[in-house]
Amino acid sequence: xxxxxxxxxxxxxxxxxxxxxxxxxxxxxxxxxxxxxxxxxxxxxxxxxxxxxxxxxxxxxxxxxxxxxxxxxxxxxxxxxxxxxxxxxxxxxxxxxxxxxxxxxxxxxxxxxxxxxxxxxxxxxxxx
Amino acid sequence: xxxxxxxxxxxxxxxxxxxxxxxxxxxxxxxxxxxxxxxxxxxxxxxxxxxxxxxxxxxxxxxxxxxxxxxxxxxxxxxxxxxxxxxxxxxxxxxxxxxxxxxxxxxxxxxxxxxxxxxxxxxxxxxxxxxxxxxxxxxxxxxxxxxxxxxxxxxxxxxxxxxxxxxxxxxxxxxxxxxxxxxxxxxxxxxxxxxxxxxxxxxxxxxxxxxxxxxxxxxxxxxxxxxxxxxxxxxxxxxxxxxxxxxxxxxxxxxxxxxxxxxxxxxxxxxxxxxxxxxxxxxxxxxxxxxxxxxxxxxxxxxxxxxxxxxxxxxxxxxxxxxxxxxxxxxxxxxxxxxxxxxxxxxxxxxxxxxxxxxxxxxxxxxxxxxxxxxxxxxxxxxxxxxx
Ligand SMILES: [Zn+2]
Numbered sequence: 001x002x003x004x005x006x007x008x009x010x011x012x013x014x015x016x017x018x019x020x021x022x023x024x025x026x027x028x029x030x031x032x033x034x035x036x037x038x039x040x041x042x043x044x045x046x047x048x049x050x051x052x053x054x055x056x057x058x059x060x061x062x063x064x065x066x067x068x069x070x071x072x073x074x075x076x077x078x079x080x081x082x083x084x085x086x087x088x089x090x091x092x093x094x095x096x097x098x099x100x101x102x103x104x105x106x107x108x109x110x111x112x113x114x115x116x117x118x119x120x121x122x123x124x125x126x127x128x
Numbered sequence: 129x130x131x132x133x134x135x136x137x138x139x140x141x142x143x144x145x146x147x148x149x150x151x152x153x154x155x156x157x158x159x160x161x162x163x164x165x166x167x168x169x170x171x172x173x174x175x176x177x178x179x180x181x182x183x184x185x186x187x188x189x190x191x192x193x194x195x196x197x198x199x200x201x202x203x204x205x206x207x208x209x210x211x212x213x214x215x216x217x218x219x220x221x222x223x224x225x226x227x228x229x230x231x232x233x234x235x236x237x238x239x240x241x242x243x244x245x246x247x248x249x250x251x252x253x254x255x256x257x258x259x260x261x262x263x264x265x266x267x268x269x270x271x272x273x274x275x276x277x278x279x280x281x282x283x284x285x286x287x288x289x290x291x292x293x294x295x296x297x298x299x300x301x302x303x304x305x306x307x308x309x310x311x312x313x314x315x316x317x318x319x320x321x322x323x324x325x326x327x328x329x330x331x332x333x334x335x336x337x338x339x340x341x342x343x344x345x346x347x348x349x350x351x352x353x354x355x356x357x358x359x360x361x362x363x364x365x366x367x368x369x370x371x372x373x374x375x376x377x378x379x380x381x382x383x384x385x386x387x388x389x390x391x392x393x394x395x396x397x398x399x400x401x402x403x404x405x406x407x408x409x410x411x412x413x414x415x416x417x418x419x420x421x422x423x424x425x426x427x428x429x430x431x432x433x434x435x436x437x438x439x440x441x442x443x444x445x446x447x448x449x450x451x452x453x454x455x456x457x458x459x460x461x462x463x464x465x466x467x468x469x470x471x472x473x474x475x476x477x478x479x480x481x482x483x484x485x486x487x488x489x490x491x492x493x494x495x496x497x498x499x500x501x502x503x504x505x506x507x508x509x510x511x512x513x514x515x516x
Contacts, residue, residue: 010261033378034262041373061283061382063275064328065267069252072267080267080327082276082377089377091266104283115267123266 009036014121018112022053024088032087056128057083057090059106064099074117083108083125092123102127130350131363131515132226135233136165137345137473142461143310145340146244150179150186151198154239157342157466158199161235165346166358172346173231175205176222178215178238179465181253182207185241195239199344209465211257212414214238215343216468216499216508220367222347223510232352236472237344240463250338254464257502259375271335271415273376273503275327278417280382282329285432289329292416293320294438296333296458299413302445303455305484310337310461334416339461343469345476350515362476366399366511368392374505383432385504388425392498392509396427399511403427407492408449408478410471412500413456419443422498423451426509445488453478453485468508471497475512 013035016022024032027040028047039046062081065072072078079094079102090110094102106127113124138160140153154177162169175196182188192205208218215238225231242250254270255263263273281287297317303309320333353360370390373379379386396402403426411422424434428449437443443451454460454474457467475495477483486492493514500507 007261041378060377061276061280063272063279063330064325065269065272065275066324066328067251067269067271067326068267069255069264069269070248071252073248075267078267080272080276082382091263091268091375091377093267104279120265 014112017110017123022110023050024053024085026051026087030087034088034090053088053110054086056107056109057085057125059083059102059104059108060089061104062094062102072115072117075115081125085110090123092125094125096126130227131365132223132347133350133353133358133360134362134364134472134476135167135346135348135353135358135360136161136163137476138164139308139343139470139473140341141308142339142341142463144243148340150182150188150191150239150241151194153241153340153342154195154237154344155198157344158195158235158237161344161346162199167233167346167348169200171233172201172203172235174203174225174234175201176208176218176234176236177205178208178218178468180209180211180214180240181242181464184249184253185245199235201235210506211501212412212462212464212467213499213501213506213508214465214468216497216510217369217506219468219472219510220369220508223364223367226347226349233346233348235344235346236469237342238466238469239342240465241340242338242463243340247338263375269327271330272327274415274417275330276376277382277421277503278329281417281420281435284383285435287435289321290317291435291439292334293317295413295416295419296320298438298444299452299456299458302453302485303459306455306460309455309459310339311459330415330417336414336457336462339463341461341463341466343466343473345469345472361514362479362512363515364510365513366395366401368395368398368509370394370507372505374502376503385421385425385500385507387504388422388498388500388507388509391507392426395509395511399513401494401511405494406449406496407494408453408489409451409496409498410454410474411451411456411498412467413452413458414462416458418500419451419456422500426496426498445485450488453483453488468497468499471499472510479512479514
């Protein structure tokens with residue numbers, strides 16, 4: 001699904017990940033989120049700052065997807081995972097690993113890849 | 129505070145009706161509910177209606193008045209959208225309107241038309257109950273989200289695909305006598321385990337089917353039911369709703385559904401019951417793991433203990449607390465926006481003793497409906513009791 005109008009904060013965040021300058025949004029109490037956030041959903045703090053995303057994250061849960069949405073038809077099967085990067089958590093596809101080798105606790109980096117199906121940008125984790 | 133009564137309730141047959149319009153599906157359920165209630169259409173004050181993907185399936189927004197018209201009503205009519213909990217949310221507001229005395233008679237219901245768009249488009253449509261930017265564009269599907277929860281549950285508490293398979297086998301067995309069910313077919317644990325994978329560790333038989341269907345019920349105030357001599361012994365005695373972060377990754381724990389637990393606490397307090405009083409429940413088993421999380425959140429099992437319930441036979445129709453006597457979403461089908469009210473229909477029939485599986489709980493007087501939207505970022509709970 002290519003689009004002409006940017007989803008500002010989301011596309012800015014992808015740009016930053018692509019430039020190896022990924023960040024997350026953190027409140028004064030250490031709760032981490034992906035942008036845009038004006039308020040912390042956990043504690044209600046509005047004192048939010050952009051913090052550099054840790055270079056390495058840890059897979060918290062994962063699944064090999066065999067039946068994708070149409071936008072990922074040619075990508076399947078692929079591994080989707082949630083990974084913790086410090087206080088922020090991210091959902092992405094794991095590439096560069098045999099699906100059988102992806103486990104809870106696998107250490108990954110995050111980068112911007114392309115969907116095989118549409119060429120659109122996608123969040124990609126790669127074991128490191 | 130008077131407890132609203134269920135005066136009449138009905139569902140269409142759930143299944144594949146690709147050529148039937150949404151308005152026709154809802155008209156069938158709505159008119160049948162009105163007929164069974166004995167309430168004249170002129171007395172209906174409002175329609176509370178659940179629908180999730182009407183824009184995608186039928187290019188139709190603004191479905192409230194359309195559906196009211198389909199059942200011959202010109203009343204305030206509002207569509208509720210809370211993903212798979214859409215009509216659970218509709219029930220809740222209907223109950224509140226009756227309790228606070230603003231309305232005496234309301235029609236609640238829901239409808240979803242899904243099979244006409246095909247499996248790929250329906251998969252796409254269901255996915256948008258998740259966070260589009262940070263989940264769907266990352267490759268999330270609805271089954272994948274529950275697969276992530278299942279993996280996390282297995283890691284935290286233990287459990288196997290075989291444990292989950294018993295949930296599917298149980299619900300298929302329950303549906304064998306439900307003539308409105310989409311899948312009236314006995315299955316075995318081995319068939320579930322051998323089915324093609326959808327999103328590991330969930331396979332095809334861990335997932336509910338894609339379904340067309342509608343549900344409706346007439347709710348009245350207790351006073352209205354008494355004044356008009358309605359045969360309406362079942363009351364809605366408790367309602368609860370809670371929410372959670374939309375994206376799964378933004379939650380603390382992927383092996384639990386705190387929104388459902390929050391809704392349960394509210395609904396049980398409202399009804400003045402606790403989990404020990406629950407005789408049976410209809411829970412939101414869009415995937416087998418979802419039933420496990422549901423029976424834990426409604427307080428029948430401690431966290432981590434629900435996984436073995438179906439395998440041990442505790443939640444079958446022969447067990448102590450039968451779960452999903454209708455066959456659940458898994459076998460009965462899951463026309464998303466109709467599901468919450470369809471649970472109400474089943475529970476009412478079981479409590480009245482007219483359901484095909486009512487003999488499983490012949491002395492039941494408390495039934496609970498658990499309806500979850502997305503990965504339970506929305507959850508509604510309703511308690512139903514038999515009143516004299
Ligand atoms: Zn905070």
